[in-house]
Amino acid sequence: MYCDVQNETRHKLLIEVGKLPHGSTLFVLKNQNHLGRIVVALGTHRQEVFEMTPQEREGYFADVAAAAKACMELFHPDKINYGIFGDGVPHVHMHIVPKYKDGLQWGHFFWDKGLEEVTLSDEEYAKMVAQYKEKLGI
Structure with a gap:
């Protein structure tokens, strides 16, 4: 789903915000039952974290950290939860x-x-998309 920009499910569930500095893509979820919720998808296709090169891992988690910081600064939650699943969508996100x-x-x-x-x-x-873009400089 994350590799295919024409994927119908992707367009139904997500709004693309843009590319982060290390090549990951930031998305806003259309379901905002947790206000400010986003997804950071790895820019290259990998199904598992252990398949990533050390450089990919370092860059990906730097992108995740930047996105999470932006979320905190924009929406002021008391805590941020992080989740990596993947059995439904086999792409690191x-x-x-x-x-x-x-x-x-x-x-x-x-x-x-x-x-x-x-x-x-x-x-x-x-x-929301504009706020994330401005905060992250993308």
Whole structure:
């Protein structure tokens, strides 16, 4: 899904923000049940973290750290949760999920199954994308 820019599921679930300094791609999730939620996808196709070269790993996690810092500065969550799954989408990507005290799933792992989807207006998505682009200089 992340390798194929024409992938229908990708366009249904994600909005591409842009390329990060080390080649990863930043996406905003359309389901914003955790406000500010994003995904950082590795720029080259790898299914597993151990398949990455040391340079890819270092660059990827630098991109993840920069994106997470931007999320923290833009949305001020109390904590950020990180998730790498991949059995449904076999491409290294990390979910960056801002969590808020007294908010959805505080004190528990994040999981979308069975939850109502929270969608924003086109203007709100555009604003979020612009905020991430400005904060990250992309």
